[in-house]
Amino acid sequence: MPDTNSKKAQANKVKDPFPSGATVVQVAEAAGVSPSTVSRILNGSARVSDEKRQAVEKAIFDLNFKPNQLAQSLKRGLSMTIGVLTQAIDSPFFNETLRGIEDALTSIGYAPLIVSGNWNAREEAERIGLLMARRVDGIIILTGHLDDDTIIRFSEHVPIVATGREFDAPRARSIRLDQVAGGYLATRHLIDQGHRRIAHIAGITAHLDAVDRLAGYRKALEDAGIAYEPRLVVQGDFREAGGLMAIAQLLERGEPFTAVFAANDQTAYGARLALYRKGIRVPDDVSLIGFDDLPASLYTTPPLTTVRQPMHEIGRLLVDMLHALIANKPARFALPELKLVIRETTSWQR
Amino acid sequence: MPDTNSKKAQANKVKDPFPSGATVVQVAEAAGVSPSTVSRILNGSARVSDEKRQAVEKAIFDLNFKPNQLAQSLKRGLSMTIGVLTQAIDSPFFNETLRGIEDALTSIGYAPLIVSGNWNAREEAERIGLLMARRVDGIIILTGHLDDDTIIRFSEHVPIVATGREFDAPRARSIRLDQVAGGYLATRHLIDQGHRRIAHIAGITAHLDAVDRLAGYRKALEDAGIAYEPRLVVQGDFREAGGLMAIAQLLERGEPFTAVFAANDQTAYGARLALYRKGIRVPDDVSLIGFDDLPASLYTTPPLTTVRQPMHEIGRLLVDMLHALIANKPARFALPELKLVIRETTSWQR
DNA sequence: GAATGCTGTGAAAACGTTTTCAGCTTGTGA
DNA sequence: TCACAAGCTGAAAACGTTTTCACAGCATTC
Numbered sequence A, B: 001m002p003d004t005n006s007k008k009a010q011a012n013k014v015k016d017p018f019p020s021g022a023t024v025v026q027v028a029e030a031a032g033v034s035p036s037t038v039s040r041i042l043n044g045s046a047r048v049s050d051e052k053r054q055a056v057e058k059a060i061f062d063l064n065f066k067p068n069q070l071a072q073s074l075k076r077g078l079s080m081t082i083g084v085l086t087q088a089i090d091s092p093f094f095n096e097t098l099r100g101i102e103d104a105l106t107s108i109g110y111a112p113l114i115v116s117g118n119w120n121a122r123e124e125a126e127r128i129g130l131l132m133a134r135r136v137d138g139i140i141i142l143t144g145h146l147d148d149d150t151i152i153r154f155s156e157h158v159p160i161v162a163t164g165r166e167f168d169a170p171r172a173r174s175i176r177l178d179q180v181a182g183g184y185l186a187t188r189h190l191i192d193q194g195h196r197r198i199a200h201i202a203g204i205t206a207h208l209d210a211v212d213r214l215a216g217y218r219k220a221l222e223d224a225g226i227a228y229e230p231r232l233v234v235q236g237d238f239r240e241a242g243g244l245m246a247i248a249q250l251l252e253r254g255e256p257f258t259a260v261f262a263a264n265d266q267t268a269y270g271a272r273l274a275l276y277r278k279g280i281r282v283p284d285d286v287s288l289i290g291f292d293d294l295p296a297s298l299y300t301t302p303p304l305t306t307v308r309q310p311m312h313e314i315g316r317l318l319v320d321m322l323h324a325l326i327a328n329k330p331a332r333f334a335l336p337e338l339k340l341v342i343r344e345t346t347s348w349q350r
Numbered sequence C: 001g002a003a004t005g006c007t008g009t010g011a012a013a014a015c016g017t018t019t020t021c022a023g024c025t026t027g028t029g030a
Numbered sequence D: 001t002c003a004c005a006a007g008c009t010g011a012a013a014a015c016g017t018t019t020t021c022a023c024a025g026c027a028t029t030c
Helices: A003-013 A024-031 A035-043 A050-063 A069-076 A092-107 A121-133 A148-154 A179-192 A208-223 A240-253 A265-277 A295-299 A311-327 B003-013 B024-031 B035-043 B050-063 B069-076 B092-107 B121-133 B148-154 B179-192 B208-223 B240-253 B265-277 B295-299 B311-327
Strands: A081-086 A111-116 A138-142 A160-163 A172-175 A198-202 A233-235 A259-262 A287-289 A306-308 A339-341 B081-086 B111-116 B138-142 B160-163 B172-175 B198-202 B233-235 B259-262 B287-289 B306-308 B339-341
Touching: A024 A035, A024 A050, A035 A050, A069 B069, A081 A092, A081 A121, A092 A111, A092 A138, A092 A295, A092 A311, A092 B092, A092 B111, A111 A121, A111 B092, A111 B111, A121 A138, A138 A311, A148 A160, A148 A172, A160 A311, A172 A311, A179 A198, A179 A208, A179 A259, A179 A287, A179 A306, A179 A339, A198 A208, A198 A240, A233 A240, A240 A259, A240 A265, A240 B295, A259 A265, A265 A287, A265 A295, A265 B295, A295 B240, A295 B265, B024 B035, B024 B050, B035 B050, B081 B092, B081 B121, B092 B111, B092 B138, B092 B295, B092 B311, B111 B121, B121 B138, B138 B311, B148 B160, B148 B172, B160 B311, B172 B311, B179 B198, B179 B208, B179 B259, B179 B287, B179 B306, B179 B339, B198 B208, B198 B240, B233 B240, B240 B259, B240 B265, B259 B265, B265 B287, B265 B295
Parallel strands: A081 A111, A081 A138, A138 A160, A160 A172, A198 A233, A198 A259, A259 A287, B081 B111, B081 B138, B138 B160, B160 B172, B198 B233, B198 B259, B259 B287
Antiparallel strands: A306 A339, B306 B339
């Protein structure tokens, strides 16, 4: 069978935007040029005569050729892949950030390799090892329990950006919104509504964000001349179950309160349910405010008042920073602000 | 400077579970063997004398060597990467599946490359092209709008498994739970509670699952001798906003109802809010049942009665099927069952 | 009219592995 | 003592690109 025939048949069948198994060598052959020339045209890395260019372009089209990224990566020493260490891929909190990361990444030709550390330092380190073995060009770490020194040491091998921590090294940057201000904002809102006995369900204490939000809470209290009452602060775990337990504990203590500031939205959901169980109405009897503004907070009953963290934007920002780090271009980035989102779980204290 | 010194210094500094830039050639050199031998030890692909083995293992340890996966992939023609086409990485529905996929994948040495199609056939195809350029060894498609024929055609290039569709080709498999049974289960539960006027908020009609759940609803009605009333069925969009609108529409129609079967949990959340807004109590005035059993449904107020889809398990199953497809091992898999989860949004009709 | 510079191109080396092939030891049986 | 297998090992090719280097052709320049 003549060669032209089988080639035509193949070209016909594969009319999708799909790589066939063709290689640059086959393209070169079909176009009557050398592989070098094909490569040059592919990357626009040198001038090529129009005549050959057209021949090559035709061959590329006919053979439905797409360069093998694996080979490109190996040669260039760039995998065009970014490792993302999240804690739990199914956590609503990380999700939105992930989305922002994905959006920003695909728009610059990178793809994310997402792994979960499950809030476990050892596992996190292991997963990072995995990412390194795959030669990712950079790593994004979404909080977690790895200590900062370790991360900075890791960053000698590959640039890293992280959230929820605070450090600054040549190849490692972190971004962290002003959580104290956020805690202040939330508490202040409650105070403005006339509340005086405001409970706080704290987040995991090993977590910077948690201690900062608590600090913001205390500062707002202080500024308003309200005495800080330790018995109104109860431990949560950043998740629904913790919020649920916390309210139970609070009620048990018998310390009266008219408002609750939950360390994050998930905690607030749990708190909301505990309140419901006890027949305590929100916001009529008790006001409730969360933190994060997860998408779901728009549809709780009633919709949750909260402090908005622009997670999607943070995802994009992380990518921008990492991109700059990879390209070795220093750059300054403006942090987005936390904003109070008033919905229906807070109301005036009679 | 003597070579030994710099090498020792380097080995010292990198004491983490981290690949240095060392290559198999350097390891070979350090151990006084050929690269072939190192490779053989790495993969256990041939017998090697104990003496050399130990020397190589020491060298690997000293140099902190990890093979470059990119190079391995190129040579072996296997990227050890699976492409996952989700629709929105931040959708609670896909998340849980993603988690199952990730768990199963990492346990067999694969890593997921996750991309989002955003419910847009063109975008989906484009993303799949991206995955192919990176030479993924298989693709998992989570529903979406790509038509089955296209997917089957794609599967000539790479094995594919998918959810929410129904086809069976040599290199493409789909899994789909019995959604009719699920719809039946939900409706039946309402009927068992004494409800007769049961509304249904349907999902996107282009979606197989949506039409099946509606079919299940009709069948349950019929089996109970209740006439199907088209005015009790209203269109949703599988998201909260749709549920919200749907209830508004239903109320506007003036058609009385005592229970609502929402096509999925997100729809139910929206419906719940709309009901709340109108002062209609759940479940006292109206019973509400969802579908999926998202994690959040445990913490809505009140916790949502729903039909559980074991998404995590499905994720694992998808991986198992794909793995079998890649290895060319035919295999049969048992589908998990849908289960009714009775919580607090449904109650007896007085 | 020779030296110079530019432009376009191909050959070949390189990226870091794996794998084939062949060769070298050694031990075995005739 | 010799052929022959068996067991280890290294050289070299290969995977599919990119990139360096060299060179041919051709137009400038003095």
